Amino acid sequence: MSFLSIFASLGRALCYCMCLSLPLTAYATSLEAYLGYPLGEWHVRHDQVNGFLEKLAADNPRVSLEDTGYSHERRRQLTAVITSPANQDxxxxxxxxxxxxxxxKAQPMLVIWLAYSIHGDEASGAHAALALAQHLALSQESWITDLLSQSVVLITPSQNPDGLDRFANWSNSYRGIAVPVADENHKEHNxxxxxxxxxxxxxxxxxxWLFLRHPESxxxxxxxxxxxxxYVGDFHEMGHNQSYFFQPGVPERTHxxxxxxxxxxxxxxxxxYRQAxxxxxQAYFSRQGFDxxxxxxxxTYPDINGAVGVLFEQASARGQVQDSQYGGISLAEAIDNQLTTSLAALKGAHQLRQELISFQNDFYAGKGKTGKQGRLISTRGDRQRLLVLADLLNRHGVVYRYLTQDMKEGKQIFTAADSLFIPNEQPQSVLVEALFERRTRFEDPTFYDVSAWDLGSAFNLAIAENIRPAANQLSTDAPAFGQPALTEDTVALLIDWQQSGAAPLLAQLHRDGIAVRASVKPFTPVASARAFAAGTLMISTAQKQMTRDxxxxxxxxxxxxxxxRLFPVVSFASATGIDLGSGDFVPLKPVNALxxxxxxxxxxxxxxxxxxxDxxxxxxxxxxxxxxLARISLNRYSHILLADGNYDHLDDALGRKLGxxxxxxxxIVAQKRALIWLNKRNLLRNTVLEDGFYKQQFSTAGLGFDDKEALRARQAIGGAILNWQLDPAHPLAFGMPSATVPVMKNEVLGLSDTSEPFVIAARYPQNPLVSGYLSDEYQRAFGLSNALLAxxxxxxxxxxxxDNLLFRNIWLGTEKIYTNALYLLPAAMSR
Structure with a gap:
C-alpha cells in the first residue's frame, strides 16, 4: 500500500465511522489539518510530534499515551499505546x-513496539510513525481491527527529541521552498x-541501551x-546512495x-517486508552490511529480553530531496517506505503471533527461580561506583543482593561496604551473561560496533564466579553510609581520593573558596590504623574563608x-610516611577548562x-x-581539552599559542588522534604511531582479491578491551585501586618508546587483550608499548x-585517570 493510498484509506475510514453514527469527535483527528500542511512537506519538530499524539489520544478510544520522561533538554518522550477500546478499558x-x-508464566497478549528516529537526523521514521498511528486509530480494515483486538501496538515516533529538533530546524532553514534542491552539496544536506x-x-x-547513561535511554x-x-521494530536511515535494508543481518555476525x-x-x-x-x-537488501x-x-537489546528485534534502514534524503545512485530520494518516498515496512511488520507479527508469543514464553520458562550460585562483585572500595552499578542492574530488571558480611575468596576480600552478589539463575540470566561476557574468538571478525563491552572491565570490578554466599550474608538494602564524628580536637580531615564522589566534592570546595591539599606520597597518621595512599585530600580546619565552627x-x-567518607585526624604528625604539614601535601587549584x-x-x-x-x-x-581558538585569550583557562579528531586545519600559529x-x-589533555596534531606542532615530543605503521605488521603474501574484506576486518579495531599497566606512583594513577586497568581501544594508534624518564604513566602489557577482537598482529604490536604519558x-x-578514558560515559574504571589530569597532576608536576 502506498503512502498516498494510506491517506485515501483514512478518508474512507472516517466516512465509514460516520455512517455507523459514531461520534465525529472520536475519529476527527487529521494529521494534515493538525500540521497545516501535507506530511513531509516540512520536517516535523518534536513538539509537533507530541502535540499530534496528544490530540490523537484525546480524540480516539483506541489510543492512550505512555510518558517515559524527559530528554536532557526537557522534551517529553511520548509513546502511543494503540489497541481496541475494550483493551484500553x-x-x-x-x-x-x-x-x-x-x-x-505464559501470557497470550501480543505486544508490538515500533520505535523510530533514535538518530535525530534520520527523520523519515518519525513522520511515518505519525501516519501509522493515525491509520491504526482510524482504519476499519478487518486485519487491523483483528490485530488491535488481540494485540497492543506501541509507537514511539521520536526516540531522540533533542537531536530531532536540531535536525528539523537545520533542514527547514535551508530547504528550497519553490524549488527543492537535490544537489548533495547543498547546505540543507550537510x-x-x-x-x-x-x-x-x-x-x-x-x-x-545497555549502558543507560542518558535519560532518553x-x-x-x-x-x-x-x-x-x-516484537520490536527499530527504524533508521542510512546513506542516500543505498536502497532499503531490513534484518536478518550477516548470519555469521550474530551474537x-x-x-x-x-x-x-x-x-x-x-x-x-519483501512482499510489501x-x-x-522498491529495491532492498538483507543479510549484508549490518550485524x-x-x-x-x-x-539487539530485545533479543536478550525475550523479543525479536528487527533493524530497518531507509536511504536518507537528509532534507527534502537528494540525488542518489538510485535516481534520487525524497523525504516523501522515505516516509512511504518506512510506512510500508511498518505495516508489513504489523501484518507479519499478527500472522506469526503464536510463534512470537511461544518464543517469549519459552525464553523465560524456568528462569524465574533465583539460584544461589553466581557472581560476587566488588567495586574495590568505591561505594559510589557500587550504587551506580546497582542502579544499572535495577533498570535492566536484574536480580542482585548486597553483601552484609565481609567474605574472602582466594586473595580477594569482598567487603560489605562495596560488594554485591548476582545469582546466575534468574529471569535476566541471558542479559547478565551478556553484560559480563568476555570473548576473544569470533566466527567473523567484522563488527558494526564494538566487539566487547564487559561491565567488569568498564567498572574495573573484582569478580569471583560460582560463589554461594549464605542467605544471612545477603540483603536487598544498600550498605549504610556512616560518617565518623568530627570532634573539637580535629585539626584536619582526610578524603580517600579513590572514592568517586571525592572529585565533585573537591570542585564544590573550590567554588566555596576552601583550601585543599593533596598528598603525593603515602602516609599513616598517628593514632590511626589506616594507611592513606598518594592522592589523599586534606582539608585543614584552619581556613581563611570559613570559621572552624x-x-x-x-x-x-x-x-x-x-x-x-571523611577521616578526621587530631594531629598533623604521621606514624609512617610524610607528615600532614609536609611540602609533599601540595595545594590544589580550581579547574577552569576549555x-x-x-x-x-x-x-x-x-x-x-x-x-x-558537567x-x-x-x-x-x-x-x-x-x-x-586563534581569536580568544587562553589566559583564563587552566586546561585545554582535546577529544579525538582531525585537527589538521589548525595552523602553526595556533600550535605556538598552545605551546x-x-x-x-x-x-593540555589530549586523546587519540589529537596527539598526531600535537606531535606535528611540536607540542608533544613523543612520536605518535599511526595506522600506517601498524598495518605494516600484516602480511599480504598469497592473498587473492576475495581476501580483501577479510584483511580489512583484521586491520580494524571496532572496539576491544585491552589492559593498561599503570605506574602506581605516577600522579595520573592516584586513586586507582590496582595497577592493572582495562580500557576500551577503538583506534589504531600508539606511542613510540621514549628515553625521556618519568613521562610514561601506563603501558600495554605483553598480552594486552582482555575481551573482544584484536588481531594477533595488533596484539604483538601493542604489547609492551606506551599508552599514557605526561x-x-x-x-x-x-x-x-x-585511548578514550571516558568511553560512552560507562567506563567508570578509568574516569579517575582523567580526573587526575584535571586536579592532581598539575599540582604534583609543579613541585
Whole structure:
C-alpha cells in the first residue's frame, strides 16, 4: 500500500465511522489539518510530534499515551499505546499480566513496539510513525481491527527529541521552498557540527541501551520492561546512495547468545517486508552490511529480553530531496517506505503471533527461580561506583543482593561496604551473561560496533564466579553510609581520593573558596590504623574563608551530599610516611577548562568529556569551536581539552599559542588522534604511531582479491578491551585501586618508546587483550608499548592518551585517570 493510498484509506475510514453514527469527535483527528500542511512537506519538530499524539489520544478510544520522561533538554518522550477500546478499558490489567512474563508464566497478549528516529537526523521514521498511528486509530480494515483486538501496538515516533529538533530546524532553514534542491552539496544536506544524529551531550543513543547513561535511554528501557514486547521494530536511515535494508543481518555476525529460534523468526518476518516492498517496486537488501551482535542497540537489546528485534534502514534524503545512485530520494518516498515496512511488520507479527508469543514464553520458562550460585562483585572500595552499578542492574530488571558480611575468596576480600552478589539463575540470566561476557574468538571478525563491552572491565570490578554466599550474608538494602564524628580536637580531615564522589566534592570546595591539599606520597597518621595512599585530600580546619565552627558542619553536610567518607585526624604528625604539614601535601587549584569542539572534533567524544565534567564532576566546562581558538585569550583557562579528531586545519600559529599556554603553566589533555596534531606542532615530543605503521605488521603474501574484506576486518579495531599497566606512583594513577586497568581501544594508534624518564604513566602489557577482537598482529604490536604519558612543558604539562578514558560515559574504571589530569597532576608536576 502506498503512502498516498494510506491517506485515501483514512478518508474512507472516517466516512465509514460516520455512517455507523459514531461520534465525529472520536475519529476527527487529521494529521494534515493538525500540521497545516501535507506530511513531509516540512520536517516535523518534536513538539509537533507530541502535540499530534496528544490530540490523537484525546480524540480516539483506541489510543492512550505512555510518558517515559524527559530528554536532557526537557522534551517529553511520548509513546502511543494503540489497541481496541475494550483493551484500553483493561489496560492496567494487561500491564500487570505483562509483569508475569519474566516469572515464566505464559501470557497470550501480543505486544508490538515500533520505535523510530533514535538518530535525530534520520527523520523519515518519525513522520511515518505519525501516519501509522493515525491509520491504526482510524482504519476499519478487518486485519487491523483483528490485530488491535488481540494485540497492543506501541509507537514511539521520536526516540531522540533533542537531536530531532536540531535536525528539523537545520533542514527547514535551508530547504528550497519553490524549488527543492537535490544537489548533495547543498547546505540543507550537510549539517554543521555536531549534526542532529546525537542528543544534547552528543551521544549516539543507539549505543546506550545497555549502558543507560542518558535519560532518553532509561525511559526506553523502562518501557520495554514494563510491556515486555515480543516484537520490536527499530527504524533508521542510512546513506542516500543505498536502497532499503531490513534484518536478518550477516548470519555469521550474530551474537552467540541470541537463540537460533530468534533468527528463524527474523527470517520468517522478513518475508512480509519483501512482499510489501516488491509490490511497490522498491529495491532492498538483507543479510549484508549490518550485524546482530552488540546488545547495546535497539534492534539487539530485545533479543536478550525475550523479543525479536528487527533493524530497518531507509536511504536518507537528509532534507527534502537528494540525488542518489538510485535516481534520487525524497523525504516523501522515505516516509512511504518506512510506512510500508511498518505495516508489513504489523501484518507479519499478527500472522506469526503464536510463534512470537511461544518464543517469549519459552525464553523465560524456568528462569524465574533465583539460584544461589553466581557472581560476587566488588567495586574495590568505591561505594559510589557500587550504587551506580546497582542502579544499572535495577533498570535492566536484574536480580542482585548486597553483601552484609565481609567474605574472602582466594586473595580477594569482598567487603560489605562495596560488594554485591548476582545469582546466575534468574529471569535476566541471558542479559547478565551478556553484560559480563568476555570473548576473544569470533566466527567473523567484522563488527558494526564494538566487539566487547564487559561491565567488569568498564567498572574495573573484582569478580569471583560460582560463589554461594549464605542467605544471612545477603540483603536487598544498600550498605549504610556512616560518617565518623568530627570532634573539637580535629585539626584536619582526610578524603580517600579513590572514592568517586571525592572529585565533585573537591570542585564544590573550590567554588566555596576552601583550601585543599593533596598528598603525593603515602602516609599513616598517628593514632590511626589506616594507611592513606598518594592522592589523599586534606582539608585543614584552619581556613581563611570559613570559621572552624562553620566549617565542620559544612563539611559534614557536603560529605553526606556526595556520599564521601571523611577521616578526621587530631594531629598533623604521621606514624609512617610524610607528615600532614609536609611540602609533599601540595595545594590544589580550581579547574577552569576549555573543551575544543566543532570542526574536526569527534562529536561523541567531545560529548563524553562535556557530560563527565558537567554531570559527574559538577565542574562545568567552556566549549569553544576549533575555528575560534586563534581569536580568544587562553589566559583564563587552566586546561585545554582535546577529544579525538582531525585537527589538521589548525595552523602553526595556533600550535605556538598552545605551546605558550603550556609554558606558562597550562595543562593540555589530549586523546587519540589529537596527539598526531600535537606531535606535528611540536607540542608533544613523543612520536605518535599511526595506522600506517601498524598495518605494516600484516602480511599480504598469497592473498587473492576475495581476501580483501577479510584483511580489512583484521586491520580494524571496532572496539576491544585491552589492559593498561599503570605506574602506581605516577600522579595520573592516584586513586586507582590496582595497577592493572582495562580500557576500551577503538583506534589504531600508539606511542613510540621514549628515553625521556618519568613521562610514561601506563603501558600495554605483553598480552594486552582482555575481551573482544584484536588481531594477533595488533596484539604483538601493542604489547609492551606506551599508552599514557605526561610530558612537562615549561611550567605546564601535556597529557596524552592513546585511548578514550571516558568511553560512552560507562567506563567508570578509568574516569579517575582523567580526573587526575584535571586536579592532581598539575599540582604534583609543579613541585
Amino acid at each position: 483493561r489496560l492496567n490489567g494487561i500491564v500487570a499480566d505483562r509483569a508475569l512474563v519474566k516469572q515464566g 549539517q554543521n557540527w555536531p549534526a542532529g544524529r546525537y542528543n544534547h551531550f552528543l551521544a549516539d543513543l543507539n549505543r546506550d 532509561r525511559g526506553r528501557v523502562a518501557l520495554l520492561h514494563k510491556w515486555q514486547p515480543q 552467540p547468545l541470541t537463540e537460533q529460534r530468534n533468527q528463524q523468526l527474523t527470517e520468517k518476518l522478513a518475508h512480509f 516492498l516488491d509490490a511497490k517496486q 546482530d551482535f552488540f546488545y547495546g542497540k535497539g534492534s 562553620a566549617l565542620l558542619p559544612y563539611l559534614t553536610d557536603l560529605a553526606r551530599q556526595y556520599e564521601v 573543551l575544543v569542539s566543532g570542526r574536526g572534533t569527534d562529536a561523541t567524544e567531545v560529548g563524553e568529556i562535556w557530560r563527565y565534567l 554531570l559527574e564532576l559538577k565542574q562545568g566546562v567552556t566549549l569553544v569551536d576549533s575555528d575560534r 605558550e599556554f603550556a609554558e606558562q603553566g597550562g595543562v 610530558e612537562p612543558k615549561g611550567k605546564g604539562v601535556v597529557v596524552g592518551t592513546t
